[in-house]
Ligand code: C2E
Ligand code: MG
């Protein structure tokens with residue numbers, strides 16, 4: 001087919017049509033300025049777009065940082081575990097909760113951070129969690145690297161990583177405080193249901209809660225009292241002052257305790273023992289009051305029991321010291337009105353401790369009960385028999401004659417009767433026993449002497465009766481009065497003895513089998529400005545009674561250590577072991593070991609040259625404490641000797657426990673070694689016992705050659721006594737050791 005002139009080819013025609021559809025402004029030629037203007041607008045738009053992109057980039061990064069901050073410092077720990085339960089990721093809080101550096105946690109098994117007892121729980125939980133596709137939580141105990149475990153709550157979630165791996169995301173928190181609070185609550189809940197009635201009010205005294213015991217006690221149900229005030233229970237028996245006192249105490253001390261008459265629902269008025277404690281916030285504001293009520297009148301038996309326990313001796317049912325003091329006060333007042341004399345008889349059984357030790361406490365107790373019965377049988381109605389404790393009893397006789405001599409005769413007669421009654425034989429559990437008593441008597445007339453003084457007088461007279469051979473009655477007399485006054489003067493002087501530098505240490509040599517000096521004992525002396533040299537027997541008991549033995553003992557320790565340090569440079573003294581005496585009171589001080597340690601440190605002495613002599617009275621106290629202190633001192637190098645050995649009843653079991661180095665045979669056995677065969681046997685036994693326990697044995701009070709020969713023959717290791725030297729003042733002692 002041929003193409004006609006002016007006819008458009010089909011392709012061209014299509015292009016024409018398409019072109020016709022293009023807006024004119026796109027093809028129509030435009031002036032250059034217009035185009036430039038348009039370009040500038042376009043460029044400006046582009047710049048704006050660029051800026052926005054840039055902003056978006058910054059914001060994106062910031063939000064990532066924000067996310068990381070939120071993640072790391074979230075108040076909970078986040079962990080991501082791999083499908084093998086290894087830690088893939090952890091936030092900073094999580095690492096801090098476990099106390100482990102984040103890097104050290106990564107790719108470690110999470111189970112390592114769970115307390116041993118809880119790992120089974122964890123695996124059980126994980127097993128069930130992995131099978132189900134849901135969020136689950138559990139509680140575990142996790143380990144902190146400082147060794148302290150804590151309760152944790154774990155929220156676990158499945159997530160799928162980009163590579164398709166299944167991960168576990170855990171959020172965990174420390175719930176130890178909550179756990180503790182829960183435990184405290186459950187304890188409180190149990191305590192709340194105790195046998196005592198409990199009532200809780202708010203700060204205005206409106207009852208919030210009562211327990212079952214309260215409902216039982218008061219007769220009101222919980223519904224009847226909640227919302228009311230305790231005025232509901234008011235008996236009307238207390239005045240305004242009473243309540244004012246109570247509120248003052250509650251406001252100031254946050255605590256009040258006392259007896260209160262309350263009315264029960266049935267109208268009965270009873271005495272309750274009430275303890276109120278205010279509950280406060282940390283800043284001291286009262287939020288609640290907790291009242292604990294126990295009924296004391298509805299149970300007359302318990303009231304009587306309380307009274308009995310307070311005023312009577314448990315074993316013998318006799319009045320105790322408290323009751324005696326009460327009755328003495330009344331008796332003095334009565335004597336002052338009636339002008340009649342009264343008497344106090346202080347009775348102490350002879351050798352009771354021995355009997356207790358040899359026959360056992362059960363028989364000892366039976367004897368005390370029988371003595372109480374005999375005493376009660378002797379006195380008249382209205383007189384008092386009391387037990388002060390141990391084997392000490394007091395009889396108080398009232399309404400004796402108006403004439404002092406006559407009254408003394410009457411009291412003396414009763415004393416004699418008591419002595420006879422006690423001395424007649426006892427049959428206890430089929431065992432026939434004998435026992436005697438020493439009695440001291442003091443008369444009283446009105447308020448001439450105080451209750452304390454009277455007891456002291458009778459006690460002192462009893463002490464004289466004991467000294468004069470036991471089984472006898474001794475009256476308190478003016479001479480004793482003088483001694484007592486003298487003693488109290490001595491006591492007040494003793495308070496200044498240390499600061500006035502009146503104390504001295506004397507030294508007595510200790511020798512070995514070849515009579516060569518091996519050591520010395522430091523013995524205390526008091527150089528009194530008026531009384532001259534006072535021996536320890538006269539003032540150590542006083543020092544122990546007043547507690548002055550503690551500063552005095554410390555002085556002895558420090559002086560002895562200083563002496564050892566001084567002797568260290570002299571060949572005649574440098575190897576002497578120095579013994580010092582320590583009383584039970586000293587050893588009982590909690591810092592006794594430190595005191596010795598310090599004295600050694602300050603003086604720089606060789607601790608193996610220091611020996612401490614203890615007496616068996618120490619064993620009466622806490623043996624475990626004594627052993628612990630002795631061991632601590634022994635570890636320093638110090639040695640121990642058991643002084644006056646054989647005079648007290650020593651339990652072998654105790655002796656074995658004590659880390660001793662030496663037994664010191666008491667001088668009383670050495671003194672009549674020649675005449676008394678049983679003493680000789682005892683000394684032999686002690687030496688043998690020493691050998692069995694691996695202890696040295698030293699004899700004290702060796703005064704003659706025969707004693708020394710006997711001891712030497714029987715294997716004694718060391719000796720001390722006048723045969724070698726008396727205790728000497730320092731200068732004389734030093735001169736003496738140079739010579740031997
Ligand atoms: P002790 O520790 O058994 O001391 C031995 C006592 O026997 C000393 O009496 C000593 O002088 C004396 N003596 C030594 N050899 C003989 C002798 O051959 N024949 C006789 N008849 N006696 C001899 P002293 O110095 O009067 O001390 C008496 C007690 O006072 C001591 O008995 C001791 O228990 C205590 N004592 C002494 N110094 C101290 C001290 O610094 N602290 C404490 N807590 N008690 C001390
Ligand atoms: Mg001694």
Ligand code: MG
Nearest residue numbers: 643644666700
């Ligand atoms: Mg001794």
